[in-house]
Amino acid sequence: MDTVAQPVDVIVIGAGFAGLVAARELGAAGYRVLVLEARDRVGGRTWTERRLGHELELGGTWVHWVQPHTWAEMTRYQREIVRSPAAEEMYWLGAGGERRQGSVADFMTLIDEGQQLVVDDVRTVMPRGTDPLGGPIAELDDLSLQDRFDSLALDEESRHANESVWVGHVNARLDQVGLSSALRWVAATGGHWQLMHEASSTYRVVGGMSAWTSAIAEDVRGDIRLNTGVVSVTQEEDEVVVTTATGEHIRARRLISTLPINAVSGIEWEPALPEAWLRANSDTVASQGTKVWIKVRGHVPRFAAYGTQHHPISVLKSEYRGTDTDTDTDTDGTVHTILVGFGPDHTQLDVTNVGEVQRAVDAVRPGLQVLEVTAHDWMKDPLSRTTWMTHRPGALTRDLAELQQPAGLVHFATTDNADLWGGFIDGAIESGLREAHRVKAALSSDG
Template sequence: MEDELYDVVVVGAGFAGLTAARELSRQGLSVRIVEARDRIGGRTWTDHRLGRDLEIGGTWVHWTQPYVWAELKRYGLDTTPSPEPERAYWWAGGSRHEGGPDELMELIGGTNAAFVQDARKYFPVPFSPMSRDDFKAIDHVSVQDRIREQFPAGAPRDILESFWALNFNGPLNNAALTQALRWVALTNGDWAVNFEACATYKIVGGTAALAAAMCGDSGAGVEYGFTVRHISDDGGAVSVHSTDGRTVSARTAVVTVPLHALRAVDFDPPLPRAKNEGISLGQVSRGTKVWIRLRGCRAPFVALGGADWPLNFFQAEYGIDGDTIVVGFGPDASKIDVEDAAAVQHQLARLVPDVDVVAVASHNWAADPLSGETWPMHATGFLSRYLPALQEAHGGVLFAGSDIANGWGGFIDGAIESGMESARQAAAVLVGRRRTHDVTAVQASLR
């Protein structure tokens, strides 16, 4: 059992946790990070697969994302773009189509511009999404319902639904319209810039390079293999207990566990009802990401399938030893075994001719008990009913993560933003607890 009482224990070494640990350590506070995995990075993971380093989890960054862009500049890290597509393939109106990438972008934009036209109306200050109440009037509306209400059946609607199934990495029947509009509001209502932010610029050296820089800058120790079972707060200290019997105690804690994984953690005192309901509702994202090595060198391409396909988006990313590496996404991980190269080839071949899949690489984030989801995307009602509650402190326990970010939720940027906010809150809680401790000590000395 750990005897030392830290100022802060940070649960989770993803970008939210690393940010909180660094910010608090810089204030001269003692910080300990506990991490269930054997690595830092959380739902980002740079791993060597298919003959080169690949991002198994979160990947892309953009200069419209102020928090992550500032961190890249802080640590002298650069970005590199994905290759410009030369060919596009898409499924619409029950058949396959082929053309230039500009043609596909125009088809998406023909409906998407109208679909997101109210983004700044409902979210005029995107990093303060709850600053006005207007959005509450539409927070019950799903992306699917709004698309089908706004556009008639046909090829344009098919393309739009698939585009947003890609963005949510999940089904659209309970995907919040407010989440879609929040995303686009962050790029001043320009959906094309938003799409560029989602899938164009990667960190040189991978997300691992940024995570390592932030972790090293914090100076906080990391205890690996620490899966949290129970968190208790007696009013003076928070104790974090692992499933294998370890305990780390601190005056306050920052918990950055994803919502779906948070269901396995017991709290004492119990969490308020609104927090529990928000955790139970969770996120829409339950999809998949897969890397595919194709035989032969192919010109860069982009491909968009049907919204209900097991894999509905593909993008060529790298050339390697005469082969091509492609990344693919699908909205429901339960619909395909992406470790099955034949199954992946079947989906890709529906759009792209003459493909020969040599090997595949993936990680099932939806089935992973430490995540239970891919990038977090809100369900209907989440923003108005549960986000404020999930952002609130619970005694000496603070919460952070991309799941509950105000701005770029679902991105590294949102995780960093939330981590910074939780660090500010934790520092304030520490001041209050120290004052209480000092008063109690004085009273005891006078007895």
């Protein structure tokens, strides 16, 4: 039976970083805020859960002090960081698929030239990371990351290694990803690709992402309703009417949607979403890959392994071992190591099939026995339908500015439409702060 709830000032759809930060800011300003979250938890595409005997990050994981919004929030909530284990051994493929092993220095020497060439023009086409559209990036935005690699004279060994490194960053096939996605992240670190690599894959949050988002949720002066899906949003003359999956109708003066681009079609919008949102949703963002946690037998030396961009797992790293963990043995006494792997296409790997994962591991780091695997397929999650955001060729300059604009009484806060660290937690926080400010200004002017 349909019910009518008490009206509020602002409804926020989604309780990830963007939604929680926006709700906190608006509640602190004295507005009546209601957060509607379809999941049974806060955190969105960040999610810490105990699996394989460890606290694992099933979604977003790494942070860095060069991400300003992230670091400010970490300071506010007294979060600390811990370094992921530094590799002691590196594995990659040589010419003809020959397996190679060496030191970190060996691998960095192998990729140094290629990594620089990929982003060599970043300071010219995107001089300020905070303004990704401020330079002549439109001249290159139709290029894919694969187009850039194809223009470089790299030998087979260097090419495979360099392409796999970028699969780890963009979580997609390189011909599907705009070169601008690589350039904007390097622009965020002042043009230094080495720092971008460190910022995106080195430091974890002590206590986990879920504890952090729960702490932000506790500061929200308003209701956060979990297990509450939204089926429709209707704009009337001076109100937004939200209908939930249970038939409840809730009115608000403004609404903030924090849904990723790929998931906005899960709600019926009246009037329809702006053309940029419809177009971007139809095209989908490029990142549609795999993140999988793997338990293997024994204490394995800390390593990182790279295949090619066509392998189901292109990047594989040891993450927990021995004294890195709260437990290093199973109840039956089996000593183990926990690995994390990334691949370009979630359809290439059945993460529920230990045998299939074993074959994928063997291809990049042979000699390991897979015991268990776990993952969350964000592509099959109707509330995300993507891992983290990367633009397709041409989409940055075509869509970003429009994606940031309100549509009547509806605002959009998501890492997918952030300026500085789009696709990262930092971008989610940035967008939440931006839209909270806009909503406060709009409500104030409304009287």
